Amino acid sequence: MNKGILFTVSLAVFIALLGIGIIIPVLPQLAVSLGASGFDLGIIIAAFSLTRGLLQPIVGSYSDRYGRKRFMALGLCAYCLVGVLIPLATSVGNLICVRALQGVGAAMIVPVAMAYVSSLTPAGQEGKYMGVINSAVFCGIGFGPIIGGLIFDYWGFAPVFYAMAVLAASALVLVLSTLPPSLVVHTKQHMGILQNMGKMCRRKRSLGILIARFATVLMIVPTMAFLPLIMAPWDKTSALHVGIVIACRTIMNAALQIPMGAVVDRLNKVLLLIFGCLCMVPALVFIPSAKNLSTMIGLYLFLGAGESVLWPLLSAYAAEEGRTHFGHGAMMGVFNFAMSIGVFTGAIFSGVSIDKWGAGISFYLLAAATLVLTFYAAFLIVAGERGDKTQEQAEQRGEKAQS
8 A cells, every 4th residue: 555645645535525524514504595495405415416426437437547636636626616606606596506516526536535545455454444535534524514613603604615615725736746647547347337337236245335325325414414404493503513513423433434444354344234324323313303412412423433334344345346346446436426326315305305294204214214225235245245155166166177
């Protein structure tokens, strides 16, 4: 593992995600001030996930062929532009368009960074090194809401988004000045994007990994975007309080990423997948009924602990599949595409269901979907690994017979 590249990529991701985290407690309030309903808020969040999701498989595949640096630089440029444009928005439609542009930039940052790290990771240490990049993601997202809440409480909306632009520009300078011009990329084959995705869906282990990624991010939008609305009826609640709750979850997640990554490399991954899911689901059930800040912080810490198992685990699974079957960029692109579709689905569903039935029913349904889909994914992964083992044994017997 080239530790210089690992450090540079992780630091760039941290700075970029710090910029994203800054706007988390503020964007929903800006949208509401422009007349957004719960459904509109879901669309604003989902627009980001949709464009990011659609582009990630394309960017991942092309980063395998042409290197990663240029894509990260373009993505950071898009983030700079978004930070300048959001304060100029005068309608919900404007916000949707700018968030879609932000999704384009996002497709070129974290998935490409994950492919960078995945391609340099020694076999058997995927959890450890993917934990490093995930830790950078969650440190940025974790500290950002606190900073964003403080900036908003003292100076209002616009400086929050300008801060995001400045941070993205800083990460851009770091990438351009320190990463090598290109990375030697080794792939087994350069299949078409749709061919690659089709092969992943036909392979049980890969399909299980993608379903697990989809299932375990359904709750990201409701637990972040709708948190200010859940906490609004409380006495003396501010944007800073919302930022603190979100930060507690993500900092817990970030702090455990690297040690949990090492655990993932040593223990049964399927059991850890089930364990992580069972940590998250009870928190989802109780979040809508929380009545004070300390209770909400406790629930979000529990949520973060579950995620700290799932993120390095699923990233390690994806790294293994990329190495052995699809290429790192292609696999990470589709893996993050599954995540974006999960976030998009959760955003749309929660926006509609909260308007129709309230936060309680919405969160209960999301918890049930997360549980059922994760257990189904675990079944597919086990079945796929057994099939791989049987095929490997058959090939070994064939080689012995020929010799």
